[in-house]
Amino acid sequence: MATTTTQTDIQQSIVKQQKAEQRKKQILNLVLLALLLLAPAVFYPVFLMKILCFALFAVALNLLLGYTGLLSFGHAAFLAAGSYTTGYLLSSFPGVTTEMGIVVGTAASLVLGLGFGLVAIRRQGIYFAMITLALAQLVYFFFVQAPFTGGEDGMHGVPRGYLFGMVDLSDNTAMYYFVLAVFLAGYLLVQRIVGSPFGQVLKAIKQNEPRAVSLGYNVDRYKLMAFVLSAGLAGLAGSVKTVVFQLASLNDAHWHMSGEVILMTLLGGTGTLLGPVVGAGFVVTLEYQLSQGPLGDWVDPILGAIFVLTVLAFRSGIVGEIQNFMRKNMG
Amino acid sequence: MTEILGVPVAVLSGQLMLGIINGSFYALLSLGLAVIFGLLKIINFAHGAMYMLGAMCTVLMFDAFGVNYWVALFLAPVVVGCFGIVLEYFLLRRIAGQDHIYSLLLTFGIALILQGVLINIYGVSGLRYSMPEVFRGGMNLGFMFLPYYRAWVIVAALLVCFGTWFMIEKTRLGSYLRAGTEDSQLMQGFGINVPLLISLTYGFGVMLAAFAGALAAPIYSVSPVMGSNILIVVFAVVVIGGMGSIAGAVITGLMMGVVEGFTKVFYPEGSAAVIFLVMVVVLLIRPSGLFGKEA
Numbered sequence: 317m318a319t320t321t322t323q324t325d326i327q328q329s330i331v332k333q334q335k336a337e338q339r340k341k342q343i344l345n346l347v348l349l350a351l352l353l354l355a356p357a358v359f360y361p362v363f364l365m366k367i368l369c370f371a372l373f374a375v376a377l378n379l380l381l382g383y384t385g386l387l388s389f390g391h392a393a394f395l396a397a398g399s400y401t402t403g404y405l406l407s408s409f410p411g412v413t414t415e416m417g418i419v420v421g422t423a424a425s426l427v428l429g430l431g432f433g434l435v436a437i438r439r440q441g442i443y444f445a446m447i448t449l450a451l452a453q454l455v456y457f458f459f460v461q462a463p464f465t466g467g468e469d470g471m472h473g474v475p476r477g478y479l480f481g482m483v484d485l486s487d488n489t490a491m492y493y494f495v496l497a498v499f500l501a502g503y504l505l506v507q508r509i510v511g512s513p514f515g516q517v518l519k520a521i522k523q524n525e526p527r528a529v530s531l532g533y534n535v536d537r538y539k540l541m542a543f544v545l546s547a548g549l550a551g552l553a554g555s556v557k558t559v560v561f562q563l564a565s566l567n568d569a570h571w572h573m574s575g576e577v578i579l580m581t582l583l584g585g586t587g588t589l590l591g592p593v594v595g596a597g598f599v600v601t602l603e604y605q606l607s608q609g610p611l612g613d614w615v616d617p618i619l620g621a622i623f624v625l626t627v628l629a630f631r632s633g634i635v636g637e638i639q640n641f642m643r644k645n646m647g
Numbered sequence: 648m649t650e651i652l653g654v655p656v657a658v659l660s661g662q663l664m665l666g667i668i669n670g671s672f673y674a675l676l677s678l679g680l681a682v683i684f685g686l687l688k689i690i691n692f693a694h695g696a697m698y699m700l701g702a703m704c705t706v707l708m709f710d711a712f713g714v715n716y717w718v719a720l721f722l723a724p725v726v727v728g729c730f731g732i733v734l735e736y737f738l739l740r741r742i743a744g745q746d747h748i749y750s751l752l753l754t755f756g757i758a759l760i761l762q763g764v765l766i767n768i769y770g771v772s773g774l775r776y777s778m779p780e781v782f783r784g785g786m787n788l789g790f791m792f793l794p795y796y797r798a799w800v801i802v803a804a805l806l807v808c809f810g811t812w813f814m815i816e817k818t819r820l821g822s823y824l825r826a827g828t829e830d831s832q833l834m835q836g837f838g839i840n841v842p843l844l845i846s847l848t849y850g851f852g853v854m855l856a857a858f859a860g861a862l863a864a865p866i867y868s869v870s871p872v873m874g875s876n877i878l879i880v881v882f883a884v885v886v887i888g889g890m891g892s893i894a895g896a897v898i899t900g901l902m903m904g905v906v907e908g909f910t911k912v913f914y915p916e917g918s919a920a921v922i923f924l925v926m927v928v929v930l931l932i933r934p935s936g937l938f939g940k941e942a
Binding site for chain 2: 387435436438439441442443445446447449450451453454457458461571575578582613614615616617618619620621622623624627628631
């Protein structure tokens with residue numbers, strides 16, 4: 317009799333702890349949301365929008381890298397596919413509305429992601445990274461030569477247009493809240509995916525792929541699904557970015573971009589929901605600050621050094637290290 | 648006789664020649680990658696940067712000290728190889744037991760640093776390196792003109808590839824390397840200094856890249872960015888060939904150079920992309936690569 321009471325006591329206290337933790341998380345999320353809503357009053361909206369676009373891009377990559385354990389070195393291809401598709405539609409077809417352009421841009425990346433995924437998941441680990449990198453280079457060459465991309469010059473003067481035919485997006489504040497809404501939708505989607513049974517299988521694959529296979533999961537199909545979702549979200553980030561900056565360029569498709577988004581995710585913390593957002597904020601701010609100062613030409617070596625330091629000294633990333641610290645010191 | 652498939656023989660054989668030369672560089676670079684991968688189980692993302700360093704070294708040693716071509720061809724790989732050993736000892740070694748993703752990212756970071764710093768010092772436009780006197784001119788083979796230097800590149804690359812194969816397959820040091828590739832822990836148990844072997848192997852792989860760079864200096868534009876694009880092509884070559892065998896890496900490298908050369912004749916727009924397309928086809932038909940062992 318006595319033992320059962322203790323057991324229920326323990327269970328109850330665990331449930332209580334979990335609830336308290338959840339409440340803490342909810343409060344943290346609400347504070348962050350409030351900050352994001354108020355941010356344009358303090359910071360330049362275009363700068364904030366850049367952070368949000370890259371944050372969404374990094375969140376998309378994290379779904380693969382952090383939760384499925386697949387390192388894609390070709391995510392720039394999806395950013396660029398979304399970016400160019402949306403840019404082309406909005407500048408060449410006046411009848412296409414902004415939201416239609418973004419939806420089609422995202423769809424283009426989804427399809428491209430399906431193609432990449434079908435080829436790349438045939439190999440694992442390091443080969444997977446090399447294959448995605450090579451495929452992205454193929455896409456890069458396509459964008460260099462395709463007649464509609466403007467080659468080296470890129471696409472300029474993409475009209476922002478009206479949201480649902482009513483809200484004028486040329487106003488930066490309106491644009492900001494639209495980008496924020498898209499970002500939150502993407503973020504919540506990933507949160508939902510990660511917490512779902514599907515997400516649990518992805519994590520199982522990351523931890524031990526042979527075991528997931530032996531448990532009867534069709535691992536390839538799960539990986540492909542994660543890859544396509546991640547590609548679609550990356551494309552969404554690219555589409556929105558094109559609307560914000562009114563341009564699409566080859567920079568988006570370059571391998572350098574793939575490296576940068578990996579850095580954002582890694583630095584912020586792979587496998588944590590907030591990590592990629594923090595990492596994107598850090599890297600975009602750093603690049604902006606450096607470009608203002610005398611070190612403007614040293615962005616690349618500095619990013620490289622951060623890469624080396626992160627890998628050597630704190631692989632869990634900023635958010636991951638904070639979580640570890642809290643777990644250790646606050647029970 | 649003078650035309651094949653509507654293309655003059657001289658053009659065709661000329662492109663074949665250029666293809667074999669590009670292929671020689673692919674072979675040298677993918678060989679280095681394969682040697683490093685065999686023992687360290689890492690993909691050296693800094694391989695392109697090491698190739699670039701080899702070429703830059705050759706040019707800068709000439710500009711600063713008047714070091715001639717033959718000395719540079721020996722010295723540049725040694726200098727860069729030592730640099731590689733230092734990198735291995737101080738950086739790569741620290742993450743030896745971790746997920747292989749991290750070593751890839753670490754070497755990527757190193758490549759970014761090297762390329763970025765050199766761009767700031769020397770710009771991206773490319774440095775000049777004059778052809779050594781001996782190699783000026785060429786010979787007429789009847790159906791095509793063969794510049795001496797290009798012939799030398801092929802001979803030198805094949806000699807080095809053969810030498811590497813010989814060293815790994817036929818010498819005692821090579822047998823250590825092969826044993827380490829199979830099971831490095833057991834080797835350590837037999838009293839062989841595995842950490843030292845790892846350092847040397849990384850240094851040797853990097854030397855091969857730097858040698859390719861020094862060899863490339865007189866014919867390609869030497870600049871800090873010369874390594875990054877060729878590296879992605881070499882990655883595709885490695886995926887096509889699989890990193891299982893030395894001979895496989897070399898044969899695939901040469902083959903892809905030739906494929907690229909022929910594409911330049913028949914469909915120039917596709918020449919930059921063809922190797923990647925071959926990679927896709929190979930992955931769909933034979934995922935482990937042409938010479939790959941593992942499934």
